[in-house]
Amino acid sequence: MNRKEEKEHLCEVIQPHQETLKLVKQAMSSEKNLLSLAETFNVLADPTRLKIIQALSIKELCVCDLAYLIGVSISAISHQLRLLRHLRLVKFRKEGRMVYYSLADGHIENLLQQGLEHVEE
Amino acid sequence: MNRKEEKEHLCEVIQPHQETLKLVKQAMSSEKNLLSLAETFNVLADPTRLKIIQALSIKELCVCDLAYLIGVSISAISHQLRLLRHLRLVKFRKEGRMVYYSLADGHIENLLQQGLEHVEE
DNA sequence: CATTAATATAAACAGTTGTTCAATTGCTCA
DNA sequence: TGAGCAATTGAACAACTGTTTATATTAATG
Numbered sequence: 001m002n003r004k005e006e007k008e009h010l011c012e013v014i015q016p017h018q019e020t021l022k023l024v025k026q027a028m029s030s031e032k033n034l035l036s037l038a039e040t041f042n043v044l045a046d047p048t049r050l051k052i053i054q055a056l057s058i059k060e061l062c063v064c065d066l067a068y069l070i071g072v073s074i075s076a077i078s079h080q081l082r083l084l085r086h087l088r089l090v091k092f093r094k095e096g097r098m099v100y101y102s103l104a105d106g107h108i109e110n111l112l113q114q115g116l117e118h119v120e121e
Numbered sequence: 122m123n124r125k126e127e128k129e130h131l132c133e134v135i136q137p138h139q140e141t142l143k144l145v146k147q148a149m150s151s152e153k154n155l156l157s158l159a160e161t162f163n164v165l166a167d168p169t170r171l172k173i174i175q176a177l178s179i180k181e182l183c184v185c186d187l188a189y190l191i192g193v194s195i196s197a198i199s200h201q202l203r204l205l206r207h208l209r210l211v212k213f214r215k216e217g218r219m220v221y222y223s224l225a226d227g228h229i230e231n232l233l234q235q236g237l238e239h240v241e242e
Numbered sequence: 243c244a245t246t247a248a249t250a251t252a253a254a255c256a257g258t259t260g261t262t263c264a265a266t267t268g269c270t271c272a
Numbered sequence: 273t274g275a276g277c278a279a280t281t282g283a284a285c286a287a288c289t290g291t292t293t294a295t296a297t298t299a300a301t302g
Binding site (some may be wrong): 062075097 | 247248249250251
Binding site (some may be wrong): 142183184185195196198200201202217218219220 | 277278279280299
């Protein structure tokens with residue numbers, strides 16, 4: 001009747017799995033870590049950002065070089081760079097009216113590298 | 122005048138960066154690999170899928186257990202499982218009217234593990 | 243100082259994504 | 273066989289994302 005308390009276990013086979021659930025629950029990472037990890041992977045889930053990160057892992061580059069190299073508009077690159085900047089994954093250096101970007105964080109570079117090894121098999 | 126050929130290098134400082142661009146271009150992964158890698162990371166970019174994958178990396182589970190464990194509806198879990206199935210990342214085993222899922226691919230488990238190490242620091 | 247070049251930013255748009263709701267399948271057991 | 277349950281599926285919807293277009297900012301250059 002009261003459909004408010006339906007967040008209980010839904011299937012009827014509670015007994016056999018109760019133990020398993022307890023076990024798995026204990027072994028799992030914290031909600032906080034999992035959310036944060038999902039965010040990190042999300043950064044790498046877009047081809048443009050992936051290319052930016054790989055390019056910058058090779059060499060410091062200006063916005064225009066990145067746009068040319070990757071083949072998208074300067075505006076699009078600039079938007080992605082802003083995102084990466086806010087996540088503190090890239091840093092920049094101004095030289096006259098040009099802005100040179102480079103990676104600020106070794107972690108993301110590692111993840112990219114490890115991902116590539118999986119893909120290249 | 123002819124604005125069709127604007128896909129050339131847009132900034133004027135072509136000379137100094139031409140060499141750099143050639144260098145970086147050579148060092149970068151193929152378009153195909155990068156797209157495929159972005160797709161892989163994309164699977165891990167959603168908290169629900171991340172939790173499903175981690176849970177299954179610990180133990181085989183039925184849909185209902187996953188729903189209960191992760192705290193989302195059975196339908197939502199089932200939709201995500203279909204996606205993971207199509208990507209051949211999970212496999213399943215039917216037992217009566219219940220379906221037990223487990224990981225089909227060690228790669229994704231490795232990536233998850235390596236990601237966690239980065240986050241947990 | 244006016245102009246032009248290199249970025250940055252804002253608003254808008256199309257495409258995608260994850261969830262919910264409702265209906266359905268396939269199985270078990272009485 | 274038919275009632276009930278686990279899981280699947282399709283449609284619909286809201287939220288989000290990446291790009292474009294247009295405009296602004298800042299610095300060199302003549």
